[in-house]
Amino acid sequence: MAIQKPRGTQDFLPAVIGNWRYIEAAIRKLCAAYGFEEIRTPIFEDTGLFLRGIGETTDVVQKEMYSFPTGDKKEQTYTLRPENTASAVRAYLENKVYGQESLTKWFYMGPMFRHDKPQAGRYRQFHQFGVEVLGTQAPSADADVILMALQLFSDLGLKDLSVQVNSVGCPNCRPAYRDKLIAFFEPKKDELCEDCQSRLYKNPMRILDCKEESCKALSVGAPEIHENLCEECATHFEQVKTLLTAADVNYTVNPRLVRGLDYYTKTAFEVQYAPLGSQSAIAGGGRYDGLVEELDGPHTPAVGFAMGIERVLLALEKQGLLPEPEVEPSVFVVALGEAAQLEGFKIVHALRHDYIKASMVGENKSMKSQLKHANKTHAKYVIILGDDELARGEAILRYMETSEQETVPLAEVKARITSLVKG
Ligand code: AMP
Numbered sequence: 160m161a162i163q164k165p166r167g168t169q170d171f172l173p174a175v176i177g178n179w180r181y182i183e184a185a186i187r188k189l190c191a192a193y194g195f196e197e198i199r200t201p202i203f204e205d206t207g208l209f210l211r212g213i214g215e216t217t218d219v220v221q222k223e224m225y226s227f228p229t230g231d232k233k234e235q236t237y238t239l240r241p242e243n244t245a246s247a248v249r250a251y252l253e254n255k256v257y258g259q260e261s262l263t264k265w266f267y268m269g270p271m272f273r274h275d276k277p278q279a280g281r282y283r284q285f286h287q288f289g290v291e292v293l294g295t296q297a298p299s300a301d302a303d304v305i306l307m308a309l310q311l312f313s314d315l316g317l318k319d320l321s322v323q324v325n326s327v328g329c330p331n332c333r334p335a336y337r338d339k340l341i342a343f344f345e346p347k348k349d350e351l352c353e354d355c356q357s358r359l360y361k362n363p364m365r366i367l368d369c370k371e372e373s374c375k376a377l378s379v380g381a382p383e384i385h386e387n388l389c390e391e392c393a394t395h396f397e398q399v400k401t402l403l404t405a406a407d408v409n410y411t412v413n414p415r416l417v418r419g420l421d422y423y424t425k426t427a428f429e430v431q432y433a434p435l436g437s438q439s440a441i442a443g444g445g446r447y448d449g450l451v452e453e454l455d456g457p458h459t460p461a462v463g464f465a466m467g468i469e470r471v472l473l474a475l476e477k478q479g480l481l482p483e484p485e486v487e488p489s490v491f492v493v494a495l496g497e498a499a500q501l502e503g504f505k506i507v508h509a510l511r512h513d514y515i516k517a518s519m520v521g522e523n524k525s526m527k528s529q530l531k532h533a534n535k536t537h538a539k540y541v542i543i544l545g546d547d548e549l550a551r552g553e554a555i556l557r558y559m560e561t562s563e564q565e566t567v568p569l570a571e572v573k574a575r576i577t578s579l580v581k582g
Pocket residue numbers: 242273275280281282283285286287440441442443444465466467468469470
């Protein structure tokens with residue numbers, strides 16, 4: 160059997176690239192308005208970065224990483240990035256950006272890799288757009304990134320999205336809450352799924368967002384984080400909510416939305432589009448005030464989010480919002496005879512030189528066959544060169560939309576087309 164693409168990956172052929180460019184253009188416009196600058200980091204990193212930057216107890220690290228030998232040192236491995244926040248923080252530290260500016264606002268776009276079970280909306284190579292704000296505790300930064308994600312969706316015309324927010328506390332208030340959760344789940348330990356049994360002592364908050372029905376049922380009545388936040392976290396959360404309300408965001412508070420790692424702090428949020436079913440999360444993020452320190456940097460509060468571009472495309476498709484393909488006004492030269500071929504070749508290249516889209520068959524085919532190509536390329540203007548026209552120093556200019564034709568002196572063809580295309 161012929162070689163096929165790896166499972167969980169996709170080919171994006173020219174017919175759909177316009178959709179990607181449409182989203183990317185909207186993202187760049189948004190980031191410019193919000194003052195975010197683009198970064199590009201390597202697609203693979205030292206595996207240790209993700210162990211520490213995402214956390215050894217997460218599914219991503221335990222089950223989903225593509226790791227391979229570096230080929231330099233025995234036992235040292237690299238990993239295809241499963242997300243971009245850890246790499247952004249590594250770049251922030253390695254380039255000592257914290258010493259150059261007090262507030263850093265970055266965005267990125269690119270492929271990420273997770274060895275997960277592929278299904279609609281879940282791929283092994285997928286693309287994320289994400290932002291990171293480094294250097295501020297301000298609740299307004301949390302609100303800003305949430306608003307930014309929502310503005311992108313509303314610019315794209317997406318409807319029926321839901322926004323969920325939560326606070327996951329901080330190293331001051333979380334240990335006591337953790338203990339309460341462990342005490343709550345310990346008597347039910349044997350009934351939890353295998354994953355949750357191993358999460359119980361390492362990362363009990365993750366039990367709250369387990370997708371297994373049995374775990375969901377077992378967690379009914381579990382202690383809620385909101386009753387266990389310290390004053391600082393509670394105040395921060397109130398301020399974020401006040402800002403979101405002031406900006407007319409229709410959000411719900413979901414106490415089960417967790418980012419259960421020690422360096423994730425305070426705000427967590429997710430944007431969902433329910434018709435995507437089990438892969439309904441189209442963007443998610445939150446605060447990670449402890450991550451820069453975890454990676455041996457100075458204390459640097461930070462907040463960000465990541466959005467799955469394939470899922471946004473799926474949502475756009477479901478709502479009939481994909482853009483119409485753009486057709487550039489183009490020119491096609493139909494040349495009949497050897498001399499006409501040479502003249503046509505010169506005209507096509509003169510036009511391309513001025514960045515006007517121009518083409519020809521390049522072989523002496525029949526008029527009918529050349530016009531067929533002109534139609535295929537959606538040419539707006541066709542220049543017809545035959546021996547008779549050439550002998551008179553003329554060409555025929557045909558307007559494809561109306562089928563009208565006129566005669567133009569050869570020497571004026573380029574200027575005439577240029578004025579038609581560029582106005
Ligand atoms: P996360 O980094 O897990 O918080 O994911 C952020 C966003 O990336 C999610 O809301 C999804 O839209 C998208 N995403 C995560 N994993 C995948 C995947 N395997 N395939 C497609 N999109 C994904």
